[in-house]
Amino acid sequence: MKIKPIKTLANEIASLYTIPIPLLDIAEDEGISVIYDDYGTDTFDGITWYEPQLDTFYIHVNTERGNFRDSLKGRFTLAHELGHYFIDHHRHAMEKGLMQPHIHCYNPFGRNENWEIEREADEFAANLLMPSAQFLDDFRGQTLSGQLIRSVSEKYKVSFSACAIRYMRLNFVPVMLVYSQNGKVKWQMRSPDFPFHRLRYGVGKVPENTVMGDYFYQGDSSCCNQDEIVYAGDCFQTYRVEQNKLEFLEYCIGYKNNTFSVLWEK
Secondary structure, three states: OOOOOHHHHHHHHHOOOOOOOOHHHHHHHOOOEEEEEOOOOOOOOEEEEEEOOOOEEEEEEEHHHOOOOOOHHHHHHHHHHHHHHHOHHHHHHHHOOOOOOEEEOOOOOOOOOOHHHHHHHHHHHHHHHOOHHHHHHHHOOOOOOHHHHHHHHHHHOOOHHHHHHHHHHHOOOOEEEEEEEOOEEEEEEEOOOOOOOOEOOOOOEOOOOOHHHHHHHHOOOOOOOOEEEEEHHHHEOOOOHHHOOOEEEEEEEEEOOEEEEEEEEO
């Protein structure tokens, strides 16, 4: 029997429901018990458990890490765990005891023995929560802006960052995404066609003359949550001097000691 691609599988399931996707209804329709509880801050976001004596799957969602029933993070965690159930080789491995109850702690650059399994469940979650056809229609013919990404994220009840990552992977307008903590770049992603590969200081400190730089170095959030002009020479490792004055737009969200920025060419 031909195995369906994860994207196709998730989109077919999503087509049976309305937007925003009602994840608890999906779990109930499949006979999966979803339990929200406090499992501590240093444990997991979600975990999927198969009980052979009852022939039942359980999903435990950790509220202590912000995964509440209706929270945006909680919705992605539950969608990820549903991926472990719906992706055939994940489910069969759990049923046969070949895969231990699977602990999910989201890290887009995580590296461990279960890395591929985690990425497959993330791919399922993104496609389930933001089905391709509808998501493409929401952006097609629109001028990219931070507010556009925000409005689409609200429609699907997903985080701004999840929506931006989905947008980047569908390769509309080339973008770079940057997540930083305490003035240090934690990770960056970019579209294949984005004109620059690295930030000005690589994965070191945040570039100064950017909105994220103002947030960390000046304590100034006045330019957050709006599209602001920045220059290639201030942001990226450019290849030629004449590129330094190329104009880009940055939409930055700041929260406590964290920022998330979307950058694209003006």
